[in-house]
Amino acid sequence: MRTRTVLVTGGAGGIGRAVAAAFTAAGDTVVIADRDAPRVTETARALGVRGRVLDITDPDAIARELDAVQAELGPVEVLVNNAGLLTVHGSLLDLAGSDLDTILRTNVVGTFLMTQEVARRMIGAGVAGTVVNISSIGGRQPTPGMGGYESSKAAVDALTRWAAIELAAHGIRVNAVAPGPVLTEMLALGMPEGSPQRKAWEDRIPLRRLAAVDDVAAATVFLAGDGAAHITGTSLPVDGGQLLT
Ligand SMILES: NC(=O)c1ccc[n+]([C@@H]2O[C@H](COP(=O)([O-])OP(=O)(O)OC[C@H]3O[C@@H](n4cnc5c(N)ncnc54)[C@H](O)[C@@H]3O)[C@@H](O)[C@H]2O)c1
Structure with a gap:
């Protein structure tokens, strides 16, 4: 390719790093963008990719960083909207409205702003590119205490369909990958193997294991590739069958 x-x-x-590594292994030129400056430097160096410090909720910063990437490498052809907040939770009766604002601002508005700015540049440059959003099966299946986050991912699925139907005329495909729980380093620390919390999640999954970051990366590379040339507007579960239960 x-x-x-x-x-x-x-x-x-955790997931973004694996996605970046998978595209690099496929021969693509990868830029990672993240608001965590020290980890951008460390990850970019470790993977041999370019790194940009960017907060996806800041429209001016998005425009500035995309202009810089385009000046160096040409227009972005594949956008993976993976940045997200997934640690702010609370029950319906307890979650502060300001916390829900924060979740939606990053996961929904940030994903929207990135998609809008990248799509404008793709169209301007005549690039029939593609977008893959990292959603979650939580957008379709509730877990008590996680509804704020899940609402944001249901919105990401709707945003995926919205962008797909409007951008199809430009040859731009937009899809999502919807993982179940993913065994990132962070999750492994919080839920060590054999812990009751880990077992409770595994017991919900017909294939009896959490997703590996590479499972999510492989689905993302597939949806961005020629093998998915006739797929747009879908949200592909990578969940070991959890949505079947
Ligand atoms: N880990 C899971 O179990 C799981 C399951 C389903 C979906 N997801 C989704 O996968 C994506 C990645 O999750 P992860 O597990 O790798 O989490 P993570 O916290 O390891 O990575 C998220 C990254 O996004 C960055 N980020 C957060 N807000 C940002 C902002 N405003 N601007 C720029 N960068 C920002 C963080 O700095 C972090 O590096 C998220 O969208 C998450 O909702 C994760």
Whole structure:
């Protein structure tokens, strides 16, 4: 496959890092963008990719960083909207409205702003690119205490369909990957193997294991590739069958 310019938001995090590594292994030129400056430097160096410090909720910063990427590498051809907040939770009766604002601002508005700015540049440059959003099966299946986050991911699925139907005329495909719980380093620390919390999650999954970051990365590379040329507007579960239960 020809080398493409791939931008992975949240690329310094657990899943984003694996996604960036997978596109690099496929021969693409990868830029990670993340608001965590020290981890951007460390991850970019470790993977041999470019790194940009970017907060996806800041429209001016998005425009500035995309202009810089385009000046160096040409327009972004693959955008992976992976940056997200997934640690702010609370029950319906307890979650502060300001916390829900924070979740939605990053997961929904940030994903929207990135998609809008990248799509404008793709269209301006005549690039029939593609976008992959990292959603969650939580957008379709509730877990008590996680509804704020889950609402944001239901919105990401709707945003995926919205962008797909409007951008199809420009040849731009937009899809999502919807993982179940993913065994990132952070999750492994919080739920060590054999812990009751880990077992409770595994027991909900017909294939009896949490997703590996590489499971999510493989689905993302597939949806961004020629093998998915006729797929747009879908949200592909990578959940070991959890949505079947
Ligand atoms: N880990 C899971 O179990 C799981 C399951 C389903 C979906 N997801 C989704 O996968 C994506 C990645 O999750 P992860 O597990 O790797 O989490 P993570 O916390 O390791 O990584 C998220 C990254 O996003 C960055 N980020 C957060 N807000 C940002 C902002 N405003 N601007 C720029 N960067 C920002 C963080 O700095 C971090 O590096 C998220 O969208 C998450 O909702 C995760």
